[in-house]
Amino acid sequence: MGTIILIILVLALIGALPTxxxxxxxxxxxxxxxxxxxxxxxxxxxxxxx
Numbered sequence: 001m002g003t004i005i006l007i008i009l010v011l012a013l014i015g016a017l018p019t020x021x022x023x024x025x026x027x028x029x030x031x032x033x034x035x036x037x038x039x040x041x042x043x044x045x046x047x048x049x050x
Contacts, residue, residue: 009038
């Protein structure tokens with residue numbers, strides 16, 4: 001289960017980077033949301049709920 005979550009997180013972090021021409025105007029929103037999800041999952045992993 002942990003490996004699947006790690007793979008999904010890596011793909012989400014790569015997908016949130018504003019490197020494509022159509023997503024340059026999005027700003028920090030995608031990476032901010034992804035960062036929030038990463039923080040929530042880390043807290044859940046550290047507390048043993050995941």
